[in-house]
Amino acid sequence: MATVRRDERDPVGEQADTRPRPSDDTAMTSVADYYAGKNVLITGATGFMGKVLVEKLLRCCPQVRALFLLVRPKAGQSMQQRVDDMIKCKLFDRVREDDAHFHRKIVPISSELTEPGLAISPEDADKLAACVNIVFHCAATIRFDEPLKHAVQLNVIGTQQLLGLARRMRHLEAFIHISTAYANCNRKHIDEVIYPPPVEPRKLIESLEWMDDRIVQDITPRLIGNRPNTYTYTKALAEYVVQQEQDKLNIGIIRPSIVGASWQEPFPGWIDNFNGPSGVFIAAGKGILRTMRANNDAVADLIPVDVVINLTLAAGWYTAVHKPKTALVYNCTTGGINPFHWGEIEHHVMSSFKRNPLEQAFRRPNANITSNYLIYQYWILVSHKFPALLYDLVLRLTGQKPQMMRIFNRLHKAISLLEYFSSQDWEWNSENVNMLMAQLSPEDRKTFNFDVRQLNWPEYIENYCIGTKKYVLNEDMSDIPAARQxxxxxxxxxxxxxxxxxxxxxxxxxxxxxxxxxxxxxxxxxxxxxxxxxxxxxxxxx
Ligand SMILES: CCCCCCCCCCCCCCCC(=O)SCCNC(=O)CCNC(=O)[C@H](O)C(C)(C)COP(=O)(O)OP(=O)(O)OC[C@H]1O[C@@H](n2cnc3c(N)ncnc32)[C@H](O)[C@@H]1OP(=O)(O)O
Ligand SMILES: NC(=O)C1=CN([C@@H]2O[C@H](COP(=O)(O)OP(=O)(O)OC[C@H]3O[C@@H](n4cnc5c(N)ncnc54)[C@H](OP(=O)(O)O)[C@@H]3O)[C@@H](O)[C@H]2O)C=CC1
Structure with a gap:
């Protein structure tokens, strides 16, 4: 079994490890000082976490030399247009204030991670090989209903290919891989180690090559076993694939739990998507979602996105400067340190949306979570299906197109995929996270704060709900009196x-x-x- 040991920080007895060791001077550098003059490569920069990573690096490590972003053209937009749009968004307001020309540090590189060679041109690949110092691999498909072939293609083969490119990088100091705390959700207690993979990735990849999609679909439940979806399954395989390179590269693996809106930076409550709890909060705030299967007493392991990014940057610094002998895993979670439960989340979300209502709510926000299947089915019928039918009837009678039942069907699909995570809880060990915190200077502990003991949940949830209103739904706060009316x-x-x-x-x-x-x-x-x-x-x- 290949497991990751905690960093012993003992340079003695490393005959096999030929990588340079840090001098005392470099070991003492602050996080921002470390990134000064460095070329950083980021995948998934257009995604939720990638954007926050780019923003934080530019704002708090202003001496960073260049950020190479692997971006693909999408939805008729070129990679350059996508990056231009991204940096125009409000998230970058604070960076813009500090440096109006920050975009000069951003170098988009056209890349499709599912293509051979990551579809990077030979010239770009050579340039990256010559200058990149640190890689942050955030890109992944995070869909819970992703067909296995595609999830493997992106999350496993894409990662393998990126590692191949990383091996060519002559000045690479650290490779940081973003995994998920649920990669091993088939276990109740999860240590900061890489567990044996459910299957040898190479064998799976070879088999998927010749199987047609129908066969793959049929065998997927058997392959994923007691994991709930292809996402967690392929993320577990990706960890193993990354670990295989630990003799050649300095590797860190970050495992965030359920990533939510920002806690403090760049401003409280920033969020830009419907993933995970955000979609549920919005649906509840709009009065559409009235019930969901969740355990009131289970720990809701939300983690603010800025905490994850602060930890990621600190882990990048630590990995590059201290060069641990084996890949270090960081379980980036809140449950063991500052637990909060789904029942409490429900209460605070509901009261927050009553104080700061969303516009044009379908009904007054009033969602109840339950772990009882029969009660759940009762409320689905009475509070979801019946009002939807009634509403669609009114629409039909007034000559409009019925739509409510369709919305509810999609919502039911989404919540059925999430309930696995809201109906049980897990225990994560976070020794490496504590070790990393202890390694930071008091100044860095503030700038790259990932100490979730200080997190005030009611305040966080209030800002989260306001964030969904402002940044996901683009609603104006000045309309709140009308929304209350x-x-x-x-x-x-x-x-x-x-x-x-x-x-x-x-x-x-x-x-x-x-x-x-x-x-x-x-x-x-x-x-x-x-x-x-x-x-x-x-x-x-x-
Ligand atoms: C007050 C109550 C407190 C209790 C609160 C419990 C929360 C319990 C959270 C657990 C959370 C675990 C998280 C694990 C932590 C990772 O490891 S991370 C990765 C998290 N990944 C995700 O959250 C991805 C999940 N989403 C999906 O897989 C896909 O979006 C879905 C749900 C299969 C839907 O796919 P689709 O039908 O192809 O279409 P898509 O365009 O994606 O979305 C369709 C509709 O669903 C809606 N939707 C999408 N996601 C959501 C969502 N999360 N919620 C609601 N609607 C959604 C969209 O808004 C959209 O609506 P319309 O705009 O069409 O009206
Ligand atoms: N969100 C969460 O709750 C959690 C996320 N994580 C992990 O964090 C990481 C980031 O997640 P998050 O930011 O939420 O995800 P997003 O879905 O918001 O972003 C995914 C990113 O990956 C990129 N990407 C997807 N497919 C490809 C491809 N074929 N080629 C190139 N780039 C591609 C996307 O680019 P494009 O814009 O072109 O689609 C996007 O930039 C993931 O590794 C995820 O597993 C872990 C735990 C929880």
Whole structure:
């Protein structure tokens, strides 16, 4: 079994390791000083975490020489257009304030990670081989329903190819791979080690080459075994593939849990996608999602994106400067240090969206999570399907296209894929993370803060919800009074609807059936008796 030992930081007895060791001077450099004059290569820079990584490097390590971003053309946009759009976004406002010409440090390189040779031109590959000092590999498919072939192609073969390129880099000091804390979610306790892979990646890759898509689809459940999806399965394989290079490269592996909006930087609550909990929060805030399967008492292992990026940069520094003998794994999680539970998340998300409502909510936000399958199915029927049918009926009657049932079907698919992670909890060891924190200077501990003991969850969740409103939905905060007014209107509609329903039931059952009338009189007389008893006893005590 190939496992990763914790860094012993003992340079003695390393005959096999020919890589240069750090001098005392370099070991003492601060994180920002280390990145000064360095050429950094980043994959997945256009993604959620990649963008935050680029921003933080430019803002807090302003002496960095160049950032080479491997980007592919997409949706009719060239790679250059995509990078231009990316750096225009609000996330980069603080960097722009500090240095209006920061874009000069960004060098986009056209690359498609699923193509042979990463589809990098020979000239670009030579340039990278000659100058890159540190690689951050963030790119991956994070979809939970990705067909196995594609997930392997990108997450495993793409990683292998990048490692091949890294081996050619003459001045490479560190290779940092972003994995996930759920790569080994088939275990309950997860140490900072690389576990044996579920299958030898080479054998799997060879088999997938000749199998057609139908066969692959059929055998996927058997292959992934007790992992919930191809994403976690291929991320586990990728870790193993990265580990195979530990004799040749200085490697660090970061395993974040559920990455959420930023905690502090560049500003609280920054988020730009529907992945993971963000989509659930938005659907609940819009009043669409009323129930979800989750365990109230299970730890919700959210981790703010800026924490992950701070840890990643610090790990890059540590790996390059201290050159650990084996690849170090960092479990970047909150559960063991500052636990917060799904039940608490539900409470704070709901109250936050009541204070700061989203525009044009479908219903008042009121979602309840439950681990009980029957209760869940009941609420799906009563609170999702029935209102959707009713709404679509109204749309049809007014000559419009029905849409609510379609939205709910997509939502049900999304939440069914997430419930595996919200219905149970895991224990992650974080010794390497603690070790890394202890290695930082007090100044670096502030600039590259990943100490989640200081995280105030209610405040974080409030900023997260506001962040989904501002940055994902692009809603204006000045519209909050109108949104509150809309919620009041929805509440009045609900009261009216409930009253009409009661009157209707009364008319149909009470007024028309003798037996219902008898029951009704019995209930009313019981209430009267109770009231008179209550009055009499309170008169006596007075
Ligand atoms: C108050 C309650 C508290 C309890 C709260 C519990 C939260 C419990 C979170 C656990 C979270 C674990 C996270 C593991 C941690 C990793 O390791 S990381 C990677 C995380 N990866 C992901 O989250 C990817 C999951 N997403 C997917 O796989 C795909 O988006 C889906 C869900 C299969 C949908 O695929 P699709 O149908 O092809 O289409 P896509 O365009 O992607 O999205 C379709 C619709 O689904 C919606 N959608 C997408 N993602 C989501 C989502 N997460 N939620 C809702 N809707 C979504 C989109 O908004 C879109 O809606 P429309 O705009 O069309 O109306
Ligand atoms: N988000 C989360 O909750 C968590 C994420 N992680 C890990 O963090 C990393 C980053 O995740 P995140 O930022 O959320 O993911 P995103 O989906 O936001 O970003 C993925 C990035 O990978 C790039 N990419 C995808 N396919 C290719 C390809 N074929 N060729 C080149 N580039 C490609 C995307 O580029 P493009 O813009 O062109 O599509 C994008 O830049 C991943 O490795 C993920 O496994 C780990 C734990 C949790």
């Amino acid at each position: 809309h919620l009041r209107k929805l509440r009045n509609i609900r009261y009216t609807f409930n009253t009409v329903l009661v009157v209707f039931i009364w008319r149909v059952f009470i007024a028309r059936s003798q037996m219902a009338r008898n029951i009704w009189y019995f209930v009313v007389s019981l209430c009267f008796k109770f009231l008179s008893y209550f009055r009499a006893s309170s008169t006596l005590t007075n």
